[in-house]
Every structure is written in C-alpha cells, then in structure tokens.
Amino acid sequence: MAREPVEVAPGAVHVPGWLSVERQRELVGACRAWARGPVPMRRMVLPGGGVMSVRTVCLGWHWQPYRYSRTAGDVNGARVAPFPDRLADLGRAALAAAYGEGDEDGGAGSYAPDAALVNFYDGAARMGMHQDKEERSGAPVVSLSIGDSCVFRFGNTVSRNRPYTDVELVSGDLFVFGGPSRFAFHGVPKVFPGTADPAVGLRTGRLNITLRETGLASGPGAQRGREWPKRTR
Numbered sequence: 001m002a003r004e005p006v007e008v009a010p011g012a013v014h015v016p017g018w019l020s021v022e023r024q025r026e027l028v029g030a031c032r033a034w035a036r037g038p039v040p041m042r043r044m045v046l047p048g049g050g051v052m053s054v055r056t057v058c059l060g061w062h063w064q065p066y067r068y069s070r071t072a073g074d075v076n077g078a079r080v081a082p083f084p085d086r087l088a089d090l091g092r093a094a095l096a097a098a099y100g101e102g103d104e105d106g107g108a109g110s111y112a113p114d115a116a117l118v119n120f121y122d123g124a125a126r127m128g129m130h131q132d133k134e135e136r137s138g139a140p141v142v143s144l145s146i147g148d149s150c151v152f153r154f155g156n157t158v159s160r161n162r163p164y165t166d167v168e169l170v171s172g173d174l175f176v177f178g179g180p181s182r183f184a185f186h187g188v189p190k191v192f193p194g195t196a197d198p199a200v201g202l203r204t205g206r207l208n209i210t211l212r213e214t215g216l217a218s219g220p221g222a223q224r225g226r227e228w229p230k231r232t233r
C-alpha cells in the first residue's frame with residue numbers, strides 16, 4: 001500500500017510503496033530485456049575518462065554525458081529502443097500520485113515522457129551529485145526504485161553541497177521532482193546490499209528508472225514542457 005506522499009522540497013515528492021510487488025516484478029523483467037539491447041546496458045564513460053560505477057541503458061533517447069542522441073555512438077552505434085507507451089502511462093499515473101493533478105494543461109494527464117534511463121547499482125555503485133539538465137523541457141522527472149534500498153540525496157538548485165535531504169528509497173518507492181526542484185542536484189551516496197525483497201525478482205542490486213521529457217522531438221507532446229517551469233540553469 002502506498003503511504004502518504006512526503007514533500008521533501010517544493011515540487012519534490014517521495015511516495016513510499018507506490019509500485020505493487022507485481023508491477024515491480026514486471027518492470028524487473030522488462031529491464032532485463034532492455035539491458036540486452038539493441039544498445040546493451042553498460043558503464044558510462046565520463047568526458048574526463050572516468051567510468052561510472054552505475055550501469056545504464058536508455059529508452060527513447062540515448063543519454064551519454066552530457067547530451068541526448070538517437071543512436072549510441074559511445075557504445076555500438078545502434079539506435080536506442082523506442083520509449084514504451086506503458087512507461088508514459090506509468091509516468092502520468094506517477095505524477096497524479098505525487099501531485100494529485102488531473103488532465104488540465106500542464107497537469108499529470110499531459111505529461112509526455114520520451115526518454116528513460118534505467119540504472120543498475122551493485123552494492124558498491126554510487127552516483128555523484130548532479131543535475132538532470134540536458135532536457136529542454138521543464139516537465140518533472142519521475143524516478144522509480146526497485147530492489148536494494150539506497151540513500152537518495154536531494155539537494156538544492158545552486159550547488160551540489162548542503163542544504164540537502166537524505167531520503168531512504170526502498171523497493172517500490174516513487175520520487176518525483178519538478179517545479180522549483182526540477183533542476184536540483186541529487187545523487188545516490190549509498191546502496192544497502194541485500195535489502196531487496198526477493199519477491200521482486202532481483203537477487204541483488206538496485207534498479208532505478210527515471211522518466212523524462214526531453215523536449216527534443218517535434219510531434220505530439222513536444223511543446224507541453226512549456227507548461228512547466230522553464231529551466232533556469
């Protein structure tokens with residue numbers, strides 16, 4: 001059962017226990033398939049040559065530090081898998097759960113995510129404080145967590161330093177950041193290995209799926225990001 005949403009910062013909402021165990025199992029199965037390709041899940045290489053500890057595969061648009069493209073020039077040159085409609089539906093439901101918004105323009109019903117990053121963390125993986133800022137849309141980011149619990153550090157829009165709030169994200173939790181928090185720094189300083197419920201189908205590790213509106217393509221939904229706060233940085 002979903003517990004009450006908690007507003008961690010203005011526009012940043014944690015909804016514990018939002019995904020049912022069945023839905024989590026389904027997503028774990030889907031992530032296994034997405035991880036195989038056409039662009040395989042891999043550790044991203046940063047422009048300075050460092051290699052991320054998290055493994056990532058993208059849907060809809062390929063993200064590599066620090067831009068989106070349709071093809072994965074940094075992996076195998078293949079075009080990324082299309083963005084699945086059911087993830088867009090899940091994104092709209094997530095926004096409604098976090099913000100309680102309906103079908104009005106700019107509300108949950110008009111959310112049209114077109115890119116997903118699927119991240120896998122083993123027990124030693126971390127993600128440093130960063131902003132999700134390659135999107136041209138100011139629409140919220142929807143984040144779903146499955147498997148091992150972690151510390152999710154949610155900060156401010158000015159720097160990667162304090163003030164920030166550490167939130168424990170548990171399997172099934174939803175976290176949405178939009179509005180004034182859309183371009184806040186955030187990261188994952190710690191994963192707790194072995195804390196996952198085996199019923200979700202992940203023996204070890206943590207999966208995180210973020211849904212984003214890139215604002216990059218023309219077509220339905222492309223202008224909807226205008227309804228959300230414009231990025232300022």
Ligand SMILES: O=C(O)CCC(=O)C(=O)O
Nearest residue numbers: 117119132152188208210
């Ligand atoms: O793993 C998480 O909870 C956050 C992932 C994230 O920030 C990202 O993919 O940009």
Ligand SMILES: [Fe+2]
Nearest residue numbers: 130131132186
């Ligand atoms: Fe992020």
